[in-house]
Amino acid sequence: MPLSGPLYERITTAPPVPAGLPLVVALTGFTDAGSAVTRVVDHLHTEHDPQPVVTFNPDVLFDYRARRPLITFDGDHLTDYRPPRLDLALVHDALGQPFVLLSGYEPDFAWEAFVDTVVGLAEGLQVRSVTWVHAIPMPVPHTRPLGTTVSGNRSDLTEAHSVWKPRTQVPSTAGHLLEYRLSDAGVSVSGFALLIPHYLAETDFPAAAIAALDSVSIATGLVFDSDTLRDENREYLEKVDDQVSASDELTTMLHNLEARYDAYMAGSTQAQPIIHTGDLPSADELAAELERFLANRPSGDDDRRPGLG
Numbered sequence: 001m002p003l004s005g006p007l008y009e010r011i012t013t014a015p016p017v018p019a020g021l022p023l024v025v026a027l028t029g030f031t032d033a034g035s036a037v038t039r040v041v042d043h044l045h046t047e048h049d050p051q052p053v054v055t056f057n058p059d060v061l062f063d064y065r066a067r068r069p070l071i072t073f074d075g076d077h078l079t080d081y082r083p084p085r086l087d088l089a090l091v092h093d094a095l096g097q098p099f100v101l102l103s104g105y106e107p108d109f110a111w112e113a114f115v116d117t118v119v120g121l122a123e124g125l126q127v128r129s130v131t132w133v134h135a136i137p138m139p140v141p142h143t144r145p146l147g148t149t150v151s152g153n154r155s156d157l158t159e160a161h162s163v164w165k166p167r168t169q170v171p172s173t174a175g176h177l178l179e180y181r182l183s184d185a186g187v188s189v190s191g192f193a194l195l196i197p198h199y200l201a202e203t204d205f206p207a208a209a210i211a212a213l214d215s216v217s218i219a220t221g222l223v224f225d226s227d228t229l230r231d232e233n234r235e236y237l238e239k240v241d242d243q244v245s246a247s248d249e250l251t252t253m254l255h256n257l258e259a260r261y262d263a264y265m266a267g268s269t270q271a272q273p274i275i276h277t278g279d280l281p282s283a284d285e286l287a288a289e290l291e292r293f294l295a296n297r298p299s300g301d302d303d304r305r306p307g308l309g
Contacts, residue, residue: 005060007113014053017090017125022099022220025132026212027086029067029106030173033196034208036135041103043209043229050089050101054121056114058084063108088121093222100127106174114174115181122187129154130182131219132175133212135194137201138164141257142240144265146211152190153183157219163265164195190219199253200240206233 026037026044044050058064062084072080086104093099107114122130140147147163158165175191182189192215196208206229213224244250 005057007060007110007117008054008056010054011052015051015090017053017100018098019126020128021125022222023122023125023127023130024099024101024103024216024220024222025130025175025178026101026103027106027132027134027173027175028104030171031134031136031193033135033137033194033198033201034203034205036194036196036205036208036212037133039204039206039209039229040133040212043213043224043226044091044101044103047225048091048093050087050091050103052087052089053100054088056086056088056104056107058086058105061086061107061109061114062105066108067105088118094225095223097222099220099222100125111174111177115178118178119181119185119187122182123185127187129188129190129220130179131190131192131216132179133192133194133215134173134175135196135208135212137198138195139198139257139260140195141254141261142197142200142207142237143254143258144261146207147195148211148215149193149195150190151193152179152188154188154190154219157190161192161215161218192216192219197257206230206236 026041028037028041032038064084067084069084070080070082071078084105086107087102089101089103091099091101102118138147148161149164149166150158150162152158179189179191192212194208194211194215196205210226210229210233213226213229216222217224244254
């Protein structure tokens with residue numbers, strides 16, 4: 001059980017936060033296909049220097065045994081302990097526009113208390129909108145633009161950018177509950193679920209982070225410089241294409257995905273649902289094929305490889 005203690009702490013040296021800013025939420029955890037949210041958080045912290053305003057207590061919210069923090073063993077001593085972080089911070093985009101960022105680990109415990117706190121903070125700051133992103137694996141091809149499913153109470157975004165509108169029950173996340181409570185509170189809120197090719201879901205897929213940042217820009221008007229991610233993505237896709245072209249099975253799989261995707265997006269009455277897996281290879285079969293390919297690659301290749309497993 002988590003220890004008792006304050007849920008969060010206000011940073012006394014934090015800069016003042018103007019009222020009426022957009023709030024962006026990026027929580028890493030259960031649904032992060034392609035490492036989309038992880039890369040977004042890393043990018044924003046590296047490129048935009050967030051100034052924490054509130055920090056949440058991991059001893060109340062975090063399950064250390066389920067998600068072990070990293071520490072470095074250096075010869076004969078330990079260094080660089082990396083405690084989990086979840087902060088509300090003031091950030092500025094590439095044009096200097098301010099916004100509020102809630103980023104870090106998805107809470108494991110005390111969801112209701114956490115969500116009540118965030119809703120209260122959002123109302124206290126009079127944020128003009130809340131936008132959150134996460135990513136899920138789908139049988140879609142990497143050769144087509146990444147789609148999104150948009151939820152929330154902003155019908156303009158849903159109509160314009162939601163390519164898949166299912167009615168289904170899914171395992172919830174803290175982000176889902178936060179959206180639900182914010183909507184009940186009358187706050188303008190939108191959630192973007194990025195639809196990531198299932199055979200790349202376990203990799204570090206730069207296009208996923210680019211799509212996440214683009215989704216935030218669409219919802220908020222904020223501007224982010226993603227040139228570094230785009231350069232990484234070009235190199236990544238070259239490696240994926242090399243792997244696919246070396247395998248008849250993967251080539252057939254990709255062509256099937258492309259045909260179904262194109263038919264679905266065209267609105268064809270003959271199209272099968274985009275989530276239909278049909279005769280596609282399973283994720284385990286795809287993983288085995290890519291691992292066989294990678295096992296035959298020369299040593300010294302980039303450790304951040306595009307492949308399953």
